[in-house]
Amino acid sequence: MRCEICGKKVIGKPVRTKIENSIMLTCNDCSKFGKVQREPPKPQRGPGSRPPAGRRQSFRSQEPTHEVIEDYQNVIRKAREKMGWSREDLGEKIYEKVSVIHRLESGKMVPDLKLARKLERSLKVTLLEKTDQAQMDDLRGAHMQKATIGDIARIKKG
Ligand SMILES: [Zn+2]
Structure with a gap:
């Protein structure tokens, strides 16, 4: 040099x-x-390379805290057969069309929370299980203590 x-x-x-x-x-x-x-300044992290730290996952408070078990179609069908009900019978009991029962039992339709609860009550089965999200909700009290004002505002909004 x-x-x-x-x-x-x-x-x-x-x-x-x-x-x-x-x-x-x-x-x-x-x-x-x-x-x-x-000395030339070390290249700062540009806006593009910044990790998405600011975009924390918002509380998914509107999502169900329970989710339908994987084996729901078999549970529904077996329980219905045990009751001696036809699909039509079950449909009448829970005020749903027979086609809905068909789709449920063939696994083509996952019951939503409301429908799952109806099925649970009619068939005396358990179709919903608590998700991790639910556990997080249980701990929300602890989270709240650490939450920032922004977080609290978001929780209230949600
Ligand atoms: Zn010189």
Whole structure:
């Protein structure tokens, strides 16, 4: 590495010197002819590379805290058969169309919370299980203590 001004061999690190709007790598002596530049700043994390820390998951308070078991179609069908009901019978009991019962028992339709509760009551079965989300809801009291004002506002809004 040679000094860009005097051409002397630079021992050690050259000095970044600003002379007439151009940056030159110079020896220590020549650096006094210009303005010494600091080391270029380490590239800051641009807005694109920032992790989505600000976008915390909002509380999904509107989602059901229970979810339908995976095996619901078999549970429904077996329970119905145990009761000695036809699909039509079950449909009448829970005020749903037979086609709904068909779809439920074939696994083509996952009952929503309301429907699942109706089925549970009529068939004396359990179709809903608590989700992790529900457990989180149980702990919400503890979370609230740490929550920021923004979080609280969001919870109230939700
Ligand atoms: Zn020099």
